[in-house]
Amino acid sequence: MLQSVPHGGNLSTAIAQYGRPREDWLDLSTGINPNGYPVPALSADAWLRLPDDEDDLEAIAANYYGAPAALAVAGTQAAIRMLPQVLPAGAIGIGLLTYGEYAPAFAAAGFAVQTFVTETLSDLAADFTLVPGQDLPAHLRYLVVVNPNNPSADLFTPAVLLAWREQLRARGGCLIVDEAFMDVLPASGLAAHTADDGLIVLRSVGKFFGLAGARAGFVLAAQPLRHTLSLLRGPWSISGPARAVVRAALLDTAWQTATRSALLRDGARLVNLLTQAGFDACGTPLFAWARQADAEQRQHQLAAQGIWVRRFTHVPSLRFGLPANETGWQRLAASLPLNTGHTHV
Missing domain, CATH: 3.90.1150.10 (Aspartate Aminotransferase, domain 1)
Structure with a gap:
């Protein structure tokens, strides 16, 4: 529950x-930018028309993140609730000290949650310690890494994360990376590697852009998973005004x-x-x-x-x-x- x-x-x-x-x-x-994106005046159509799920928002997001493609969702929170419904259950590693919505969402869906700590928190009791360059526990099928981590600020390099992705993909699983705080450090992100199976990256406009009230985010992943999530997401998940504001923010270099x-x-x-x-x-x-x-x-x-x-x-x-x-x-x-x-x- x-x-x-x-x-x-x-x-x-x-x-x-x-x-x-x-x-x-x-x-x-x-951890929201207190000087967020200055919201522009919106056309009345943004309020009066149904949101256009076929507009160019996802293409603009993919370009901004440097990803092959993106799926718009009602914030990272929506993706966290959907992913346990579409991934086969298995053992999943989630940080002992990290964004708190992951563990209950996967546990409620029947996943065996294994807690981990990083080396900076190794004095704490957890199921395993996540160490760069070391193999993941053999029974693990999935791993969730918030990168940089909220709140401990641990940051793993792309090379380290991609090595774990390969281990999990060989087991029929995947690596889930939450990059909600990555916008200031774009070179450390994994968006460019999301065309293939084994990697799911979640991005948010709530932190860097300060648009937490828009409830908008993006899933960067291979096409089959994005398609499945789009069916589960349903139509009009992001409001017309939110789409307009996020579009403007992503284009304002x-x-x-x-x-x-x-x-x-x-x-x-x-x-x-x-x-x-x-x-x-x-x-x-x-x-x-x-x-x-x-x-x-x-x-x-x-x-x-x-x-x-x-x-x-x-x-x-x-x-x-x-x-x-x-x-x-x-x-x-x-x-x-x-x-x-x-x-x-």
């Missing part, structure tokens, strides 16, 4: 718990170039700020993460100052998103001296 999974972006929880009005919060609880540079700078600034405050921090251009033995206390201290960050419970840790402007950066910096006496693990 599927269960509710906690996520960032739950500012209403903080408002209810701390009694501070919404406008007084600095919400850093997600000037905005993409400028935003990559800004996020690389801001991501490094965030990790540096946290490190100077005593956190053992690492990150991607869109968020920073720190293991904290006293994560609950630190989250509470920040919340008391109107700053909301994501806390993970099974691996005590905090994830910080990017402030949207200099006022936010200064507010975060002023809050962090509380952490100089922290205890991390």
